[in-house]
Amino acid sequence: MDPDAVAKAFVDHYYRTFDGNRVALGGLYQDASMLTFEGVKIQGAAAIVAKLTSLPFQQCVHAISTVDCQPSGPAGGVLVFVSGSLQLAGESHTLKFSQMFHLMPTPQGSFYVLNDVFRLNYA
Amino acid sequence: MDPDAVAKAFVDHYYRTFDGNRVALGGLYQDASMLTFEGVKIQGAAAIVAKLTSLPFQQCVHAISTVDCQPSGPAGGVLVFVSGSLQLAGESHTLKFSQMFHLMPTPQGSFYVLNDVFRLNYA
Numbered sequence: 001m002d003p004d005a006v007a008k009a010f011v012d013h014y015y016r017t018f019d020g021n022r023v024a025l026g027g028l029y030q031d032a033s034m035l036t037f038e039g040v041k042i043q044g045a046a047a048i049v050a051k052l053t054s055l056p057f058q059q060c061v062h063a064i065s066t067v068d069c070q071p072s073g074p075a076g077g078v079l080v081f082v083s084g085s086l087q088l089a090g091e092s093h094t095l096k097f098s099q100m101f102h103l104m105p106t107p108q109g110s111f112y113v114l115n116d117v118f119r120l121n122y123a
Numbered sequence: 124m125d126p127d128a129v130a131k132a133f134v135d136h137y138y139r140t141f142d143g144n145r146v147a148l149g150g151l152y153q154d155a156s157m158l159t160f161e162g163v164k165i166q167g168a169a170a171i172v173a174k175l176t177s178l179p180f181q182q183c184v185h186a187i188s189t190v191d192c193q194p195s196g197p198a199g200g201v202l203v204f205v206s207g208s209l210q211l212a213g214e215s216h217t218l219k220f221s222q223m224f225h226l227m228p229t230p231q232g233s234f235y236v237l238n239d240v241f242r243l244n245y246a
Contacts, residue, residue, distance in 0.1 A: 098221035
């Protein structure tokens with residue numbers, strides 16, 4: 001398992017899905033998954049997707065600036081730390097953000113998101 | 124174990140130690156610990172402290188804006204996600220940063236830093 005390859009593939013897939021078909025992000029979370037979005041804690045795939053699909057913008061484009069990753073311990077997890085910017089439809093300026101994911105392996109040889117923390121970086 | 128209490132106590136201790144006596148941060152890391160500092164990966168307590176104490180500024184003051192935390196899985200770990208700003212001695216402006224820590228429990232009932240990722244947030 002190459003953490004860098006896992007992180008790169010995940011980040012590409014996650015933000016492409018977010019920008020193109022947000023409801024499909026549900027397949028990346030499980031019941032134990034947690035999202036902290038701008039300080040609000042949400043648990044479980046269904047509640048997380050409900051939150052992500054109810055954000056007050058329909059279209060957006062993420063641009064990724066940095067991706068850092070590390071193995072998270074003997075259970076085979078991968079920590080992914082992302083910085084980038086977010087362009088909302090109809091807005092001229094972009095929003096900077098930082099986000100971290102804790103990916104855990106599934107029995108099928110894939111990964112799911114156990115932990116997800118998102119924060120806008122206010123200037 | 125209350126992850127919020129662990130995170131708050133850790134963040135207070137970490138940045139107070141960083142700003143006051145940086146070399147003492149070594150006690151928070153172990154041989155398996157990893158730091159990714161602005162994209163550079165470093166492993167092990169000794170190498171991490173060598174990096175942190177060789178940064179090109181002697182005095183700094185961290186101001187914390189947000190602290191988010193989540194339990195990281197059945198092993199009792201805690202993920203801590205921090206945003207804030209950094210004031211260097213002799214500089215008039217501050218630097219925004221984001222940082223994440225993965226804290227793991229020790230047999231003595233304390234926590235050490237297994238994973239640490241630091242990034243400046245460039246405007």
